[in-house]
Each structure stands twice: as C-alpha cells, then as structure tokens.
Amino acid sequence: MNLRETLKSGKFTVTAEVGPPKGIDTRDFLEKADLLKDRVCAVNVTDQQSAVMRLGSLAGCVLLRERGIEPVFQMTCRDRNRIALQSDLLNASVLGIENVLCITGDHMALGDHPQAKPVFDIDSVSLLQAAREMEHGQDMNGIELQGSPHFFLGASVTPGADPLEPQLIKMEKKVKAGAQFFQTQAVYEPDKFEEFMQEAKKFGVPVLVGIVLVKSAGMARYMNKNVAGVHVPDDLIEGLEKAENKLQKGIEIAARLIKEMRDMCQGVHIMAIGLESQVPAILDAAGL
Amino acid sequence: MIVSELKPMEEIVGYLEGESKVFLVGCNGCAEACQTGGSKQVIEMKQKLEELGKKVTGYCVVDFLCNKILVRVKLLSYQDAILNADSLLIMTCGIGTQAVANAIHKPVHPACNTINLGGSRGEWPGSERCLECGDCVLDYTGGICPLTVCAKYLINGPCGGAKEGRCEVEPDVRPCGWQLIYERLKAVDRLDVMRKMVPPKNYSKMSPPKYIRSTIMWDVEQEEAKV
Numbered sequence: 001m002n003l004r005e006t007l008k009s010g011k012f013t014v015t016a017e018v019g020p021p022k023g024i025d026t027r028d029f030l031e032k033a034d035l036l037k038d039r040v041c042a043v044n045v046t047d048q049q050s051a052v053m054r055l056g057s058l059a060g061c062v063l064l065r066e067r068g069i070e071p072v073f074q075m076t077c078r079d080r081n082r083i084a085l086q087s088d089l090l091n092a093s094v095l096g097i098e099n100v101l102c103i104t105g106d107h108m109a110l111g112d113h114p115q116a117k118p119v120f121d122i123d124s125v126s127l128l129q130a131a132r133e134m135e136h137g138q139d140m141n142g143i144e145l146q147g148s149p150h151f152f153l154g155a156s157v158t159p160g161a162d163p164l165e166p167q168l169i170k171m172e173k174k175v176k177a178g179a180q181f182f183q184t185q186a187v188y189e190p191d192k193f194e195e196f197m198q199e200a201k202k203f204g205v206p207v208l209v210g211i212v213l214v215k216s217a218g219m220a221r222y223m224n225k226n227v228a229g230v231h232v233p234d235d236l237i238e239g240l241e242k243a244e245n246k247l248q249k250g251i252e253i254a255a256r257l258i259k260e261m262r263d264m265c266q267g268v269h270i271m272a273i274g275l276e277s278q279v280p281a282i283l284d285a286a287g288l
Numbered sequence: 289m290i291v292s293e294l295k296p297m298e299e300i301v302g303y304l305e306g307e308s309k310v311f312l313v314g315c316n317g318c319a320e321a322c323q324t325g326g327s328k329q330v331i332e333m334k335q336k337l338e339e340l341g342k343k344v345t346g347y348c349v350v351d352f353l354c355n356k357i358l359v360r361v362k363l364l365s366y367q368d369a370i371l372n373a374d375s376l377l378i379m380t381c382g383i384g385t386q387a388v389a390n391a392i393h394k395p396v397h398p399a400c401n402t403i404n405l406g407g408s409r410g411e412w413p414g415s416e417r418c419l420e421c422g423d424c425v426l427d428y429t430g431g432i433c434p435l436t437v438c439a440k441y442l443i444n445g446p447c448g449g450a451k452e453g454r455c456e457v458e459p460d461v462r463p464c465g466w467q468l469i470y471e472r473l474k475a476v477d478r479l480d481v482m483r484k485m486v487p488p489k490n491y492s493k494m495s496p497p498k499y500i501r502s503t504i505m506w507d508v509e510q511e512e513a514k515v
Contacts (some may be wrong), residue, residue: 125444170445255417
C-alpha cells in the first residue's frame with residue numbers, strides 16, 4: 001500500500017526522512033534510505049534543508065523510487081517563483097512522484113548562501129492550491145494543461161507554537177487549499193500535542209506527529225534555544241544527561257513519545273537528522 | 289528620507305584606478321543628514337583622495353541631488369572643473385548618483401551604498417514600512433504590512449519559524465510579523481479575516497506604472513521637442 005492508501009486504511013502510518021548530500025556522492029544517502037525501506041511507508045526527501053544548498057529533493061525522490069522506496073517530494077517556496085514551482089510539480093508527476101509536501105522553507109539567512117535573493121513568490125497555501133488546480137487540468141492562471149498530474153498533497157504544522165491559534169488558522173487554510181496529510185514539527189510534550197489535536201482533528205485530515213531523535217542534552221538545549229515551536233522538557237534533558245549511553249536514551253525517549261501519542265493521531269514522521277540507521281531501533285522499541 | 293552610508297575607502301579607490309582627476313559631488317538632503325555627502329564629508333573626501341595622490345578638480349554640494357533640474361543648473365556653474373576631471377565621485381544615495389550620471393557625459397562613481405529600509409518608511413520615523421507593492425493587503429492584515437514585516441513575505445499566516453514571538457531571521461531586531469498581525473486582528477475583533485484565502489500577489493504591479501515612469505523632465509523634453 002502506498003502512503004495515500006495506508007492513511008486511508010486507518011492504519012498507523014510511519015514515515016521518515018533523509019537529506020540529500022551536498023555533492024553527487026549519493027552512497028550514504030541511499031544506504032540510509034535502504035535501511036528505512038522495509039520499515040516505513042514513505043520517505044521524505046528534504047528540499048535544501050536549513051537553506052543549505054545540496055542535491056535537490058526531486059532527484060533524490062527519483063533515486064529512492066528506483067529502489068522501490070516511496071518518496072515524498074518536499075517543496076519549499078524559498079527558492080523558486082510560481083513558474084518554477086508549477087513546472088517542478090509537472091516534473092515530479094512525469095517522473096512518477098505523487099506525494100508532495102508543500103512548505104514555506106527556512107529563510108536563506110539561516111543557511112550557507114545568506115546572500116541569495118529570497119524568492120517567496122507564493123506561500124505554502126498557494127502552492128497547495130496551485131497543485132490542486134493542476135490536478136483539475138489548469139495552471140495558476142487558469143490556462144489549460146496538456147494532461148493533468150495527480151498528487152497526494154502534504155503540509156506541515158507546528159503543534160508547539162505559542163500562540164497556537166495562528167498555526168491552526170493557517171492549518172485550516174492549508175486543508176482548504178488541498179492538504180491531504182500533515183507531518184508536524186518535532187513534538188516532545190504529549191500533553192501539548194493532545195491539546196493541539198483536540199483542535200486539529202476537526203479538519204479531518206491525517207496528522208503524522210513529528211519525532212526528532214535527540215541524541216544528547218546539548219542537542220536538546222540547542223533545540224530549545226533555536227528551533228521554533230520545539231520544547232524539550234527539563235526531565236528529558238536530565239535523563240539524557242545522566243544516561244551512560246545517550247543515543248540509547250534518545251531512542252528510548254523517541255519510542256516512549258510515539259507510544260504516548262500514537263492514539264492521538266494517524267501516524268508518526270521520524271526525523272533522525274543523520275542517524276537514519278537508528279530508525280529501525282526506534283520503531284522496534286515503539287512496537288511498530 | 290533615504291539612508292546612505294559611505295562605501296569603504298578601498299572600494300572607492302578601486303573605482304578610481306587608472307584615473308588621476310576627479311570631481312566630487314555631495315548632497316545637502318538626506319546624505320547631509322546621514323553625514324555621508326554633506327559639505328563636511330565632501331571636504332574630508334577631497335583631503336583623503338589628495339593624500340592618495342589624486343587631483344580633485346573641484347567639488348560642489350547640491351541641495352537635493354534628486355532634483356534633476358537643480359542638478360543640471362548647479363553643475364553648469366562648475367563646467368570647467370568637471371570637464372577637466374576624468375570622472376565624478378557622487379556622495380549620496382542611488383537616486384542622486386543616477387541623476388548626476390543622467391545629467392552629464394562623464395563616468396560617475398558612487399561613494400555610498402543606499403541602505404535598504406525594508407520598504408520605504410516615507411517621512412514617518414516609526415517602524416511602519418511600505419514596499420510600494422501596488423496591491424495593498426493591509427485590509428486583511430490588521431493594518432500591518434506582511435510584505436515588510438515578514439521576512440518571507442507571507443500573506444496567508446505565519447510560518448513555523450517564530451520562537452517566542454521573534455522571527456527566525458534576526459530575532460534580536462525582528463518580531464514575528466504574523467504574530468503582530470494576529471494580535472492586532474484579535475484586538476480589533478477581526479480575526480476572521482485571517483481565515484481569508486489570500487490569492488498570490490500580482491508582483492507585476494511592483495514596477496512603477498507607465499504614467500509614473502513619465503517624469504516632469506520627460507514632459508519638459510516632450511514639450512521642447514515640439515518647438
């Protein structure tokens with residue numbers, strides 16, 4: 001079953017992500033993806049993540065697809081105007097990519113080319129709408145397409161945002177625009193996620209809770225300081241600090257979070273940030 | 289008010305490579321206020337260049353280099369010194385430099401960088417900025433411009449990049465624009481407009497329309513052509 005079918009079936013769905021290399025040596029990228037192949041439903045390929053220039057998501061998706069791994073094509077609005085974005089949607093379609101995650105993207109000020117001209121021609125809501133329009137046989141300007149693509153459209157949301165209401169308002173707009181599933185920013189506080197889901201479930205679109213493998217107390221503190229909408233509670237940081245095997249502790253935390261939240265949502269999206277080899281261990285520990 | 293800053297001296301000297309004689313032009317408008325192109329800075333520049341072995345054939349400070357007619361009249365009285373120079377070094381904003389370049393058949397060099405204000409602030413000294421986008425969205429953003437206040441020009445709500453109400457880009461000086469908009473809309477009981485699906489902006493309106501592109505000078509020239 002593909003991602004669309006799995007989510008439709010109501011089965012608890014697992015996705016993960018891999019980041020393409022900065023360069024053309026794809027061995028490590030593919031090795032990591034291979035480790036995920038039989039354990040997850042689909043694998044996101046990030047789009048110049050953290051605004052760092054690297055191999056593109058679309059090429060990465062095609063490589064995964066060739067190996068029998070279902071890819072999720074991530075598209076940010078940072079680097080392409082509406083002409084390039086729509087064209088890439090068509091490109092994805094002819095290359096057999098159906099799943100597209102439409103996101104705003106980190107600002108280039110955070111990446112390795114801060115001198116770049118920010119594009120942000122359209123936003124994630126409009127990108128979703130554009131993809132939906134294309135399925136109906138026309139581009140953003142209503143001009144007829146020669147053959148229309150077919151997508152399974154995803155979007156992202158930050159459950160830990162404070163205040164939460166603007167996030168929920170935008171989430172609702174994304175649903176209206178055509179989002180068929182959500183993969184969330186990392187969550188470490190199940191009680192807050194529950195509050196979020198109380199509201200989010202009203203939209204009737206599956207939500208895959210984001211889990212970032214935290215491998216040290218330092219990383220947790222870094223995220224608390226720098227990553228928006230993410231808060232690692234003090235007791236988790238303490239646990240990591242005391243643990244002899246920090247990675248093992250991180251895996252345990254991730255598994256426990258999944259167990260605690262799996263009844264609240266429709267799936268989990270695991271972002272291992274380089275430690276994709278540990279995803280099977282997380283899933284084992286979570287009983288998935 | 290247009291804000292300018294002096295370029296590093298090495299950059300300016302680089303422009304003058306291969307030239308020995310230069311004429312300096314300053315501006316008594318914004319550049320004087322920014323201390324980049326008033327009389328004081330022009331005289332300082334003259335001394336610096338002379339120390340570096342350049343000959344300054346003359347200098348003048350115009351009240352408002354952005355006033356094209358004023359520029360032409362003023363430069364006329366320095367004709368000899370200007371003709372005697374290899375080039376002109378203009379100590380003002382990008383508009384003034386272009387105005388001089390347009391008024392005289394000599395190479396011009398900019399001595400200043402014009403600082404981006406993240407959209408024009410007009411005469412207003414506060415943080416409200418206008419991008420002059422030609423397609424105002426202030427109605428459904430609580431009177432706060434999302435194009436100048438949001439680093440990503442978002443028009444349908446916030447991204448996930450704000451932390452404690454601050455933008456991921458320069459959090460020390462940038463609040464999350466969409467949080468400001470959200471709070472404003474909530475305060476005036478208009479949060480419903482945030483739910484409006486705002487269509488993509490028409491950026492073709494961000495260029496000046498034809499009738500603005502024709503300037504007073506252009507009109508004068510058209511009249512002259514008729515005579």
